Amino acid sequence: MLLVSLCETLCTVKQSEVGVSSASVSKRSLSIRFLDKVERVGNKLPDPAMLFFGGLLLVWLLSWVLSTISFAEIDPRTSEALVINNLLTGARLADFLSSMVTTFTSFAPLGVVLVAMLGVGVAEHSGFINAGLKLMLKVTPKQLLTPSIILVAIVSHTATDAGYVLVIPLAGVIFYAAGRHPLAGIAAAFAGVSGGFSANFIPSAIDPLLQSFTQSAARIIDPAIQINPLNNWYFAAASSFLIIAIGWFLTDKVVEPRLKNNVVDGDPEDIPKFEEITSVEHKAFKVASMVMIAGCLLLWAVSAPESSPLRAENGSLADFSAPLMQSIVPLIFLLFVFPGVTFGLMTGTFKSSHDIVQAMTKAMNGMSYYIVMAFFCALFIAAFSQSNIGALMALKGAAALQALALPSSVTIVGLVFLVAFVNLFVGSASAKWALIGPILVPMLMQLNISPDLSQAAYRVGDSSSNIITPLMPYFPLVVVYCQRYVKSTGIGTLMSMMLPYSICMLVLWTAFLLIYWGLGIPLGIQASYTYGL
Secondary structure, three states: OHHHHHHHOOOOOOOOOOOOOHHHHHHHHHHHHHHHHHHHHHHHOOOHHHHHHHHHHHHHHHHHHHOOOOOOOEEOOOOEEOOOOOOOOHHHHHHHHHOHHHHHHOOHHHHHHHHHHHHHHHHHHHOHHHHHHHHHHHHOOHHHHHHHHHHHHHHHHHHOOHHHHHHHHHHHHHHHHOOOOHHHHHHHHHHHHHHOOOOOOOOOOHHHHHHHHHHHHHOOOOOOOOOOOOOOHHHHHHHHHHHHHHHHHHHHHHHHHHHHHOOOOOOOOOOOOOOOOOHHHHHHHHHHHHHHHHHHHHHHHHHOOOOOOOOOOOOOOOOOOOHHHHOHHHHHHHHHHHHHHHHHHHHOOOOOHHHHHHHHHHHHHOOHHHHHHHHHHHHHHHHHHHHOHHHHHHHHHHHHHHHHOOOHHHHHHHHHHHHHHHOOOOOOHHHHHHHHHHHHHHHHHOOOEOHHHHHHHHHHHHHHOHHHOOOOOOHHHHHHHHHOOOOOOOHHHHHHHHHHHHHHHHHHHHHHHHHHHHHOOOOOOOOOOEOOO
16 A cells, blocks of 8 residues: 555546546646656757766866865775866876777677677567567466566576666567557566666675675674675565566556557567467477577586586686676577577578678667767766766765764665665766765664665665666666657656656665564575674
8 A cells, every 4th residue: 555655646547537536636647747847858958978978078077176175085995085086187188088999898888788689689680589479478468467577677687787688678579569558668677677676586696796895894893794695685585576566556557657648659660560470480489499498508507517617716606707697698699699590590581691690780770879879978987987076975975974873764764865866876886885885884883783784775775766867877778779669768758757666666665674674574694683893
């Protein structure tokens, strides 16, 4: 009931519905008008590429102004006073020009997206994905389509950024095939992949990554403390049910009804056609699926032995340093190329190697707009990081929260909201925690709050605002996915779609953490809520 009452304030219903009072309609109309206003204002912003370029100029200007000020904050990365670097010096500008190409080519999301899309493009244009979706829609009840998409999106975290390049675009295709609005499918998947980033049934590489920063921060107070990498696993698994419930309700009752005026007007060649699957396609899909399964089994056979070259030095497959984790994108490429080629050859879609290359070319044609945006995005993010402005914002916020000296539960809520705000400007989960963790974790330990609980609160805030910040590297990519169906989609369109998810996740997930804490349910393996000084 709490979920329904909160979410209904963000949506409207048809005024002709029986039993709805005029006051209720007025209130709901106000909320829907607010989202419409967000969309209109957002879409009046410059093109995303120019927005990042303007942000770059603003960072340069701020770095010049702030570099003249001495700050008392200590940078935990260097243990020295934080200094804002002036990016308008001759040396810095020369470095900017000389490194512009490498800044762009080393932009992590660019390679992830393009390599993965090469493989997906072969599978898509051969008809393999199309056939799989037809068969899936036959066995998936329409009413369970939304939660199924969100569940897959949440589980995709295990494969690092795979959700952004696979689950989100496929969700749009699946919804469109089911006769539903494709942008609603994209929104649901985006909410699961990015908004629910810290919710997962399966441990992922983010767990040991955050644990390492938490443990380092905790050792400022207790040099001997040991924190388990899965100290938030139980909470993350339980949170998955909450994220699915929030996403399911909002997608079906709020987001999709509001999208009825967004007419699907994308290029016919880009929008998949769904016809009844033929016997030839059915047979080809079975064979291609066997090829994919064989590839997965081969991967398992190679990675299972303790001496596998795909394991990290400590023997873990889930560690960020493990070759397996670093090979996720190439593996996605291979696991889609081989089944796609098999399907294409059996159905006649591919008659020669030229057709396979053409399929990859078509996939890259759709990514041209994203490549332009990624160029300016890479330059902006690099400048923002080099200036230390993001670090200053995080440290100032953490110091302000510390100075308030609030009760433990209120401090935890303050931590969640602080992180959600800083996340609008500093997207990297590890970078933010590396900055504010050394301040907040020791502070909360002195309030008898364990590092495990502090990390759980951090993860709630970090996830909730991912989906409404254009500065998140994959945000422009999701805009491109939407434009495939609705050409007029802009930043405002996506932000207005995702804002209800973000607000509900931030409020309800925080409440869920407090209730979880109050009930004393274990956060994870070897985790606690209190720290004894």
